[in-house]
Amino acid sequence: MQELRGMPVVHAMCEKMKEDIEKLAIHGIVPTLAIVRVGERADDLSYERGTIKRFTAAHAQVNVVNLPADCTQSMLEEAVMDLNSDSNIHGILIFRPLPKHLSEDSLKKLIAPEKDVDCFSNAGYASLFIGDKSAYPPCTPQAVIELLDFYNIDVCGKKVTVLGRSLVVGKPLSIMLLAKNATVTVCHSKTQNLMGECKSADILIASVGSAKMITAEYVHENQIVIDVGINMDGDKLCGDVDYENVSPIVKAITPVPGGIGTITTTVLLKHTVASAIMMQNRKIL
Amino acid sequence: MQELRGMPVVHAMCEKMKEDIEKLAIHGIVPTLAIVRVGERADDLSYERGTIKRFTAAHAQVNVVNLPADCTQSMLEEAVMDLNSDSNIHGILIFRPLPKHLSEDSLKKLIAPEKDVDCFSNAGYASLFIGDKSAYPPCTPQAVIELLDFYNIDVCGKKVTVLGRSLVVGKPLSIMLLAKNATVTVCHSKTQNLMGECKSADILIASVGSAKMITAEYVHENQIVIDVGINMDGDKLCGDVDYENVSPIVKAITPVPGGIGTITTTVLLKHTVASAIMMQNRKIL
Numbered sequence: 374m375q376e377l378r379g380m381p382v383v384h385a386m387c388e389k390m391k392e393d394i395e396k397l398a399i400h401g402i403v404p405t406l407a408i409v410r411v412g413e414r415a416d417d418l419s420y421e422r423g424t425i426k427r428f429t430a431a432h433a434q435v436n437v438v439n440l441p442a443d444c445t446q447s448m449l450e451e452a453v454m455d456l457n458s459d460s461n462i463h464g465i466l467i468f469r470p471l472p473k474h475l476s477e478d479s480l481k482k483l484i485a486p487e488k489d490v491d492c493f494s495n496a497g498y499a500s501l502f503i504g505d506k507s508a509y510p511p512c513t514p515q516a517v518i519e520l521l522d523f524y525n526i527d528v529c530g531k532k533v534t535v536l537g538r539s540l541v542v543g544k545p546l547s548i549m550l551l552a553k554n555a556t557v558t559v560c561h562s563k564t565q566n567l568m569g570e571c572k573s574a575d576i577l578i579a580s581v582g583s584a585k586m587i588t589a590e591y592v593h594e595n596q597i598v599i600d601v602g603i604n605m606d607g608d609k610l611c612g613d614v615d616y617e618n619v620s621p622i623v624k625a626i627t628p629v630p631g632g633i634g635t636i637t638t639t640v641l642l643k644h645t646v647a648s649a650i651m652m653q654n655r656k657i658l
Numbered sequence: 659m660q661e662l663r664g665m666p667v668v669h670a671m672c673e674k675m676k677e678d679i680e681k682l683a684i685h686g687i688v689p690t691l692a693i694v695r696v697g698e699r700a701d702d703l704s705y706e707r708g709t710i711k712r713f714t715a716a717h718a719q720v721n722v723v724n725l726p727a728d729c730t731q732s733m734l735e736e737a738v739m740d741l742n743s744d745s746n747i748h749g750i751l752i753f754r755p756l757p758k759h760l761s762e763d764s765l766k767k768l769i770a771p772e773k774d775v776d777c778f779s780n781a782g783y784a785s786l787f788i789g790d791k792s793a794y795p796p797c798t799p800q801a802v803i804e805l806l807d808f809y810n811i812d813v814c815g816k817k818v819t820v821l822g823r824s825l826v827v828g829k830p831l832s833i834m835l836l837a838k839n840a841t842v843t844v845c846h847s848k849t850q851n852l853m854g855e856c857k858s859a860d861i862l863i864a865s866v867g868s869a870k871m872i873t874a875e876y877v878h879e880n881q882i883v884i885d886v887g888i889n890m891d892g893d894k895l896c897g898d899v900d901y902e903n904v905s906p907i908v909k910a911i912t913p914v915p916g917g918i919g920t921i922t923t924t925v926l927l928k929h930t931v932a933s934a935i936m937m938q939n940r941k942i943l
Binding site for chain 2: 495496498499500501502503529530531532538540544547548551554556557558559560561563564565566570573
């Protein structure tokens, strides 16, 4: 069994970006992501810390715009508009879900498409679906693609089963895998023959948010298993896959923690650097 | 074997729309579709005739805006803008592909989303992908959904294999089936085990544009086969399915001609009527 760890992927991605970041520095540009956080949710704070750590290590920057949990829609919209027009900001990440009194819909139209580094806007989803590559794909499914690419796992023609159809992972990932010529099956809570669909896959990708639901009976010895789930098992993190019992069987598997989740903030960095380059090129032209 | 003909679906859809069309008539409104046709392609002319026939029979109207094959981009854009602002036009259908010197991209942003009855715009694809139901889905995949609904074929939890991943049929259809809780597999030219994927499906939907490629070996006796292909076999129309040899085996199958292709213009009518009602309601409010 090969363990598909996320850290080597992160290092390779950062190595590739190094030169771009240095070139930008010559022009006095530091790739900068703005995080818009409403309130103080523990999940948000944890992801924010991870993002700042990753960006800082790569000589990039994160500016946090923290709004009070009871802020108004127009306060939030103004914050996003300010970031849109700020030429020192290259990417915008708005933490979701927002508190219930706030609406995502108007923000989806508001956020500058060229700074939308995590596919928040409708325009981003349209580009993803059409395949015109004018927008940045959402970070978690892109992290899966980065991992597959790094470990030379060619999905072309292969049967890839995606468990979960969320708008942030399963659905966009299925379109991205299809664009890489995989034969994609999307399974979900209503799927009748879930075990059969999993067992017949060459590559199984779990993103359902259900701790250790993929047990030994779902897999086979030639299978590659990618675990996107992040769940709590008591006070310990675990994935959607029962790693202990599945890993001895399959050909390769990502651990949780230490797998896909490790890569997402580096994707965010990659998109922010790409956006900084785009903005700089536009200035020169 | 049950033959799933399109005509009964059309009649049921028209019967349902009758009351709406009569109500609109009281307000002096005739649901009107504008077709934008550049040049005189035989395919376009044939589809145009079919559309006019269907609309006329239902007391709805089609206005054809025919531009010369050598028209400029700005002539085409002006035509679309005129239709956008014309309150007597409820739906706009732009025939594709356009001649090579013209670009679809600017039109995708230009067409009024509320009159985009065949999902031409990026906004339409975004709505489809997100599932927010604010836009009209493309007519051919919607014709498949109408047929499934009419014949009470519940896809929930079922294994549905879609052959083909085009932007006008396969890809949107897979998202629409997923929204109806099907377990969807998308196959294409790169799929390694095509026969296996077809044979293991409860419902097989072919939309590859390859005459009679689905032969008896691809199907089984409990299968429902939907044939979206329209190809020429000598001087005769045929589908992607080898009807003669497949139909005796399977549980149910759509014929070509007389199947899905029969329904698409009625979907166009349904969307145009819905748009006319929306525009009328907006006027009253």
